[in-house]
Amino acid sequence: MHDILSATGVSKTYASGFHALKGIDLAIRRGEIFALLGPNGAGKTTLISIICGIVTPSAGRILVDGHDIASDFRAARSLIGLVPQELTTDAFETVWNTVSFSRGLFGKPPNPAHIEKVLKALSLWDKKDNKIMTLSGGMKRRLMIAKALSHEPTVLFLDEPTAGVDVNLRRDMWQLVRELRATGVTIILTTHYIDEAEEMADRIGVINKGELILVEEKAELMRKLGTKQLTLQLSESLAQLPPALAAYDLALSADGSELVYTYDTQGERARIATLLEDLSDLGIGFKDLHTTQSSLEDIFVGLLKDGS
Numbered sequence: 001m002h003d004i005l006s007a008t009g010v011s012k013t014y015a016s017g018f019h020a021l022k023g024i025d026l027a028i029r030r031g032e033i034f035a036l037l038g039p040n041g042a043g044k045t046t047l048i049s050i051i052c053g054i055v056t057p058s059a060g061r062i063l064v065d066g067h068d069i070a071s072d073f074r075a076a077r078s079l080i081g082l083v084p085q086e087l088t089t090d091a092f093e094t095v096w097n098t099v100s101f102s103r104g105l106f107g108k109p110p111n112p113a114h115i116e117k118v119l120k121a122l123s124l125w126d127k128k129d130n131k132i133m134t135l136s137g138g139m140k141r142r143l144m145i146a147k148a149l150s151h152e153p154t155v156l157f158l159d160e161p162t163a164g165v166d167v168n169l170r171r172d173m174w175q176l177v178r179e180l181r182a183t184g185v186t187i188i189l190t191t192h193y194i195d196e197a198e199e200m201a202d203r204i205g206v207i208n209k210g211e212l213i214l215v216e217e218k219a220e221l222m223r224k225l226g227t228k229q230l231t232l233q234l235s236e237s238l239a240q241l242p243p244a245l246a247a248y249d250l251a252l253s254a255d256g257s258e259l260v261y262t263y264d265t266q267g268e269r270a271r272i273a274t275l276l277e278d279l280s281d282l283g284i285g286f287k288d289l290h291t292t293q294s295s296l297e298d299i300f301v302g303l304l305k306d307g308s
C-alpha cells in the first residue's frame with residue numbers, strides 16, 4: 001500500500017523573501033503517529049499549511065492518498081483534518097453549530113450521531129449549546145479538534161495541540177489521539193513538548209531552519225543517539241579515578257562514593273563487562289548499580305546544537 005501522504009521537494013519562499021522551507025521530502029505511513037519537532041520559526045506550521053492548501057508552495061508536490069493537493073484539491077483536502085496552531089472561531093456561534101457547520105464545509109451530509117460522539121470524546125458534550133466566547137482556552141482548543149474531526153478525516157494534523165492545556169487534559173488528548181489512530185486515522189503533530197513526542201510518536205522528524213534534518217523511528221532514534229549512564233555505588237569511596245581506568249568515559253562523584261560510566265547505547269555496551277573486570281582487578285567493589293538512558297529531550301538539544 002502506498003504512503004498516505006508524500007511531500008516531494010517542497011520549498012517555500014514568502015513574499016518577504018524569507019526562505020521558510022528548503023526542499024522538504026517526507027513520506028507519512030498509513031496509520032502512524034508522526035511528530036514534527038523543531039524550534040520556533042523552523043517551518044513546521046508552514047509545512048502543515050502547505051499540505052492543507054492554506055499556503056501555496058514555491059516548489060514541490062504533495063499527494064494525499066494519491067490525490068495531488070494542487071490539481072485535485074477537493075478530494076485531497078476532504079481527507080484532511082487540521083487543528084491549527086492559532087485558534088480561530090466565531091465567538092457568537094454555539095459549539096454544536098460550529099462543529100456541524102465545519103462538516104458541511106466538506107460537503108458531507110449531516111451526521112448528528114458522529115458530532116455527538118466527537119463532542120463526548122472531547123468532554124464538550126455539556127457545552128454543546130454554549131456560545132464559543134463562553135468557553136475557557138482549553139475548551140476552545142478541544143473545540144478546534146472537534147471541528148477538525150467533524151468530517152471524519154483520514155489524516156489529522158495537530159499543530160501544537162496541547163499548548164496551554166493543563167496536565168490532565170493533555171493526558172486525555174493523548175488518549176483520544178491513540179483512539180483515533182486505532183480507528184485507522186494517521187496523525188501528524190507538531191509539539192514543543194518533547195515528552196509528548198516521546199510518549200506518542202511512532203516516528204519523529206526534526207526540522208530546523210526550513211530543513212528536515214532527521215526522520216527516524218522513535219525507538220531507533222533513541223537507540224542510535226541516546227547515551228546511557230551506568231552508576232556504581234562504591235563499597236568504599238575513592239579519592240580519585242584510578243589511572244588504570246583512563247580509557248573509559250568515567251566520572252567520580254564529588255564525595256567519591258559513585259562512579260558514573262557514560263556509554264553509547266549502540267557500540268559500547270560490550271565494554272561494561274570489561275569495565276567491571278577491570279574494577280574487580282583493582283579491588284574496587286560496589287554495593288549497587290543502576291542505569292539511566294538519555295531522554296528524547298537530551299537527544300533533541302544535542303541535534304540542534306550540531307545542526308546549527
Ligand SMILES: Nc1ncnc2c1ncn2[C@@H]1O[C@H](COP(=O)(O)OP(=O)(O)OP(=O)(O)O)[C@@H](O)[C@H]1O
Nearest residue numbers: 014016018020038039040041042043044045046047
Ligand atoms: N506569512 C508569512 N510571511 C513571511 N514570513 C513568514 C510567514 N509565515 C511564517 N513566516 C516565517 O517563516 C518561518 C517559519 O514559520 P513557521 O510558522 O512555519 O514556524 P514554526 O516552526 O511553526 O514555529 P513555531 O514553533 O513558533 O510555531 C518563520 O521565520 C516565520 O517568521
Ligand SMILES: [Mg+2]
Nearest residue numbers: 044045046085
Ligand atoms: Mg508553528
